[in-house]
Amino acid sequence: MHRLQNNDHIVIVGGGSIGLCTAYNLAKRSSDSSPQIRITVIEVGTEPFKAASSSCTGCFHYGFTEPQLHSLLPLGRYSFDLWEDEAKNVKFREDTGYRAQSSFGLNSGSGQGLDKLPDWVRKEMSWDVNSSVLGDRTATVWVYFIFCSFFFQATLLTTLYSNPPGVGKWLRSECLRNGVEIRTDLKVVGAKLLNDNEVQEVVCLKNGQHTIRIECKQLLLACGPWTPTVYEMLFPSSPIRLQWTTDAGDWISFENPCPTTRDTTAFxxxxxxxxxxxxxxxxxxxxxxxxxxxxxxxxxxxxxxxxEPDLKLIEELSDYAKDWLNWNCDCDKTHDIDFQLRSTGRAFRPATKSGLPIISEVSPLDLVGDL
Incomplete structure (x- = not known):
């Protein structure tokens, strides 16, 4: 692993939850050094946190239900502890809607644990509530992630977490406060290597027209599902080929029929x-x-x-919401319209065929292979 130096410039490609979280933790790590390590986040969109990072459930958790992910438990716990430490700050909790122990699973049963459910869910006596569906320690905000990315001539930090808008705004604000530069409308189109194959600079297009070159000592690709494409474009001679797969989810967002309180935030x-x-x-x-x-x-x-999402699935999700959520909650709120759909969409997660994230340093030799 390359040890960070005070004059290093780290470029992170991707301004989603992975990129901003990594930038934030690196900035905190270098805050005591003088001068501080330079960190630049490059985002192809007009603003960060716009892809799957803004369209997901919003869960921090220790556990993984899939057997192939059991090897990730130490990583998940490390990540959870990082976020739990942030949650000691009142402003973080207010900005993100952070609520601990707020993830629940429903099974067929005899009505056990129904009192744990938030008011917006119907209570059916044929259900049992599992408070450990995502492990014994959880939290909900208003993003859930295992991220896949590459750090060249460096190491890489990882995270799992939640609340797209709240976490995104908080991360952006904290990154800027800690000296991270966030540059939008930039598409990375190339990389320049030194004679020893170490990355010297990345080449970008601003608004698809103007060429901009950014020198860097280390490069992190945190492009979510676009990471394999970006990697192969930057390093076409590399022998590394990522075994990627598609993992998309169609979603809807609608008005909560019950008043918003602290206990409302739940998964x-x-x-x-x-x-x-x-x-x-x-x-x-x-x-x-x-x-x-x-x-x-x-x-x-x-x-x-x-x-565009599948309209049939969107209709199916809407029907589930109408059937299983509590549209007649005992509150002072008038329900003029039972179901108020706000938005729909489709999000793509980073996904490999094995189900495991890719977290790796790539050596200079592996960037070009045997030419």
Whole structure:
């Protein structure tokens, strides 16, 4: 691993949750050095946190239900502890809607634990509530992630977490406060290497027209599902080929029928009841976000472009919401319209065929291979 020096310039490609979280932790790590390490985040969109980072459930958790992910437990716990430490700050909790021990799963049963559910979920006596569906320690905000990225001539930090808008705004603010430069509307199109194959600079296009060159000592690709494409474009001679797969989810966002309180923020999984992915997450902005079954055949659009969701699945999600959420809650709020859909969309997660994230340093030799 290359040891960071005070005059190093680190460029992070990707301004989503992975990129901003890494920038934030690196900036904190270098805050006591003089001069501080320079960190620049490059984002192809008009603002950071716009892809899957803004369209996900919002869960911090220790546990992984998939057997192939058990090896990630130390990483997940490390990440959880980082966020839990941030949650000691009142402003962080207020900005993100952070609420500990707020993830629940529903199973067929006899009504055990229904009192733990938030008011916006119906209480059916044929259900049991599992408070450890994502492990014994959880939290909800208004983003859930295992990220896949590469750090060249360096190391790499990893994270899992939640609340897209709240966490995104908080991360952006903290990055800027800690001296991180965030540059938007920049598309990385090339990389220049030194004679020993170490990265010297990245070449970008501003608004698709003007060429901008940014010198750097280390480079991190945190481009989510676009990471393999960007890597192969920057280093076409590299023998490394990522075994990627599609993992998309269609989602809806709608008005919470119940008043927004601290206890409103929660994650509820209906997966065991329906036999496939189905989850709802209420946020502290008065909305509920819902996602249905995973889509492994959707076509990944170019960066900064949207992919339309399946209208049939959107209708199915809406029907689940109407059937299983509490539209007649005991409150003073008048329900003039039972179901108020705000928005719909499709999000793509970084995903490998093994289900494991890719977290790796790439040596200079592996950037070009045997030429």
């Amino acid at each position: 509820v999984s209906f997966a065991n009841l329906v036999g496939e992915k189905l989850e709802f997450a209420a946020r502290n902005d008065g909305t509920i976000w819902a996602c249905g079954r995973r889509n492994f055949t959707a076509t990944l659009p170019p960066p900064n472009q949207h992919n």
